[in-house]
Amino acid sequence: MKEAEQVPFSRCGIWRSHREFFVAEGISAWNGRVPFYVTSNPYLAHAYATIIVRFLQDRRAAGGPVEGPALVLELGAGTGAFSYQVLRCLVELTGAVPDLAADLCYVMSDISERNLDFWSSHPAFAPFLEQGLLDFAFFDVESSGRLDLRVSQRVVERRPGQPAPPLVVIANYVFDAVPPDFFRLEDGRLSEVLVPESLTLPPNEEANASFEITRIDGSRWHGVAEPRYAPESVDRVLRDCAASQIEGGFLFPAAALGCLARLRETIAHEILLLVADKGILAPASIPEASRLTLGLHGGCASSLLDFYALECFARSQGGDAYTCQTEGIVTAAYSLGAEFSELPETRLALAQFLGVFNPGYLYDVVHYFQASKPGARLETLIALLELTLWDPYVVDQFFDVLLASLPYAGSYGIGKLSENLHRVADNFFYLPSAPDTFFQLGVLLQEMQHHDEALRAYEASLSWFGEVAGTLYRMGQCCHALRRVDDAVGWFRRALQQRPDFVEARGWIAQIEEDRREERHVDESGHP
Template sequence: SRLIGDLSVVDVVTTMGGEPPPSKGGTADTPSRHVSSVDPSFAAAASGTAAGAATPAAPPPKRERCELETFTRCSESHLWRLMMSFYDRKGVGAWDQGIVPHFITCNAFIGRAYANVLKGLITDCARIGRGGRSPESMALDPTEPLYILEMGTGSGKFAFFMLKALAEMKEVLEFPFEKIVYVMTDFTEENVNFWQSHPGLAPYFESGHLDSAVFNGVTDTHIKLLRSGIVLEPGKLKNPVVVVANYLFDTLCHDIFQTKEGRLTEGLISVGSTRAKEPDPLDPEIIQRLDNRFEYREITDRYYMPTEGDDGEHLQRILGWYRDHFQKNHPNDGASILLPIGALRAIRRLTALSAGRCLVLSGDKGHNNPEHFTGLLDPHIAVHGSFSVMVNYHAVGMYFTSRGGFALHNPQEEASLKVSAFVLTGDTTSNDDNNGLVLDWSTDGAVEERDWDRAAAFPNLSIAFRDSVDRFGPNDFFVLQKSLKEDASAPALKAVVALLKLGDWDPDVFYKFRDPLLNQAPTCGAKLRNDLLRGIPRVWENYFVLDRDKDVAFEIGRFYYGVRQYASALRFYKESSESIGEHHVTYHNMGLCHYSMNSPKTAIGFFNKSLTLNSSYAKAASWRDKVQKEVDNSDAVVQQAAGGEGTGSSTQKQPSTQPSGEGGQLVTDRAGDGGDTDTSTRGELAQDLEVLSLDEKSKTQTSTDTPQ
């Protein structure tokens, strides 16, 4: 079995609870109990005598364990209170400090992919009554808002990218863009306050396209929008609701089940810590020292009834499908199943806002092929600051099918991020067999066939999902940029440009590949340089300030300096100082720009600013002295010329050997793609670039470039 840590058999227990409660919905059978793992030395000791020894081996050292909670249903366990405590106490710091990985779901590529899928749904729904095949219940009212509700928004970065993509395609949307309202939600107020003050989100708040709310999808039934004051309540929305949930379902509460030989058992969990005592049971650091135990008890056929209301019938069908499927196909192996009950409860609450009409887009780590559940194992819990489990997207899809909807899954199995789309076209009673709501597990593939039949009524949605997710989707983009970064020691500039174009010039990708960009751009051919000059402004358009260790503006300034666009370089060095903070290297580089633009006295001022921040910075002192000497010599020449006017002297000031910069002007190269221009100043330019290359490494203490 798999879980956190190397856990040995425990005799000393500090407990915070009493005896295990009886299994809810189950029987009083004696449970089978599992430890997460066993110290390897215990197995040798248990054999009685160590190899070659005359006396029994010494038992392993005993380890203490603080039991935070006795055995209980997983979805009700202390585990999820620790999760809530982590995000509540860390706030946005969970993302801007890199504690929680987020790049894979927060980049320009995935924002555009989701926007394309939504565009497909809008097209299908807008054409109802005009030859479209979608059910009439999904018809759009262009006079009413179309709400996009993101659960667990976190930093707001994904919302920024998806809204931006939708705004850029508004001319081809078959629904008025001004009626689209994106609502960012989270359960912690700190995140909501962060969004309100973020400069990248401000234009969307001001235009009314963006709103926010404090919302717990597992427990809350209505959403009060903070900006508009509107309250979203069950049955209130005139248009279908669009739900976005990235890296969320894996952190909401789950229930554990196993099935073998036609029997279903529930997994109970005892949450513990490797320490003897935990004064604060909600301390998020406990996650790093989890020491959990599991036991399994047989359950009845009505495990979720009546506690889950209308969903009880759907959930029982799902559990019954797994029981019968694995009894038929893997009778000797059994299966271990996680049911994302927290996600399903949230979906029920959100879809109630629009009478069961919705599109749900979700990306997470998980499985949509039930064959991955084969075997009897304890659930694997991954720790990454917080913790997460693998999402059972197959069960989520069956839930939608049972409610009369359908699922679109990406069948790719080797993927860090699984993206699925789920559609409901309106609720009917959960026990209405005549409408095909009961899952048919008597024939393999029946659920998938029903999904395909229902998806055929949404051809534009299906094609958009195929093109933006299935054929080459967010996970593929993540893998591609990660491989180019980690596997290529010196990636070619053309390859980097191609990747940037594929990712819509995503700022994080630009930052990851700044070294090959800055090293090769000054000497590359004019055509490739022009492609970069056209694309780099897009990097800044897509910039969402979050991780202040990644000074994107500074790196853009370095790029422009390298290609002799000094005015543009100055603009971004100034932006870096204002948005990230003053730094002696930034002022030093600004001095180099002014010197290159034949403004030596202004350059001296910036070298002095650099030295004010860091008086021991030798490079700024050296350049200041060098330029000051040139200015003094130039002034002396001018004075000498002025004094000798009556004698016919014609001495003139010598021009600087640095090239003058005309920011924004593209370089042209009539010699061809591989040629260079203005080679007379190449030596001095290289000298300056060397200074920048060396100085940059002390600019910031950046975290690893490994994509997350």
């Protein structure tokens, strides 16, 4: 029998099927299988946007000629939900500095053409495209260098001898899904683990299963030649990791580091990298089995990202690192080409948004509320909504509690909810798998007797999610409360078209007709 070919872990079948999954599925990959909320919420978007603006202000204060607008490149933008939140915040924050906004281009990138097509046709991005603030690009973390922008038809590539503007790179839940290589350190000797080229993931349809690769049948170790990687800057980090007192196996993010090296070479020498991902700051401090466990997400895989390797790379490039870890996620910023001591505004923003209350804590708070929500008061949920910047996800998770609490809430809670529900609507980003946030907002507004606003929310629901009998029925109720009786009958009839057995809608029509008969009788007789 022919012996199976052995290859570096990053080239085995696991990662081919992983890539094919994302390319083929497009945004459907995030339909309950691939997690994304913790790195795609309004709070993190606001933090990133503030850090980006402060970084650009630092660079502007430093002076010096540049060619072209400053770039924000989001790697693996996926659904586009996080991009939308960051763009909204950037527009708001740069409102007081118009020339800064005019000299900025946000580039959403991915390896799935289906994702790029989805973004191009999404109404939420139209205003940013019209402003010239947004562009799209196909970009492969494993191989791409220059940027070929789809909208402006511009090629972004640094010219020799030409000063380039600074580059901000966002990589949320990206580097953990880029194929790593597998090494072992035993008694000070570094070896690479080669695995069967045909190695695949076990069948799984769960969103959060796992697969330990501590021992793989058919694998073997071999000594690592010098250099193992080009460019030399990536190879040097491998040697730094091997010298960090780690024992046993570890996964090395060579592709992620190679991407950063290419971006420095082809786009901009100075880079601010913002990362939120599941990972480890000190690989030597955790058990080998934990370092070598892949997460499975119904067709794709992810590893624990080695943030120590990212820090080593940043410092080797004359840069700096700022990292914060919580139980479930690491949030970090890396500067390449400058230390944070040279970027005072950036440093202050990092301390405020990552050092005091970082996004990982926010996820812990939301998770706690989910476990204890039956006992939550409206006033307490208002505090949570304020903390999360009126996140639609939070409204969806706590909608039943919010609704049930309204009859018992005081004027403060009712007032705050009434004043701020429009912020939930502003934060909404449509996905085919998204819950109908506008219907939920309409119900809350209707229960608070804000019938005009409730109608507008229901109309938005129809626009995004189509005609649903329950929505049409509630629109009829609102119109009746506003004494728009003919409109009310029209909505009730449309609800019946959607659901002919809708007894309540039929009852409302009958009651309105009875009321009209009584009114005509009074008019004709002159007596009540």
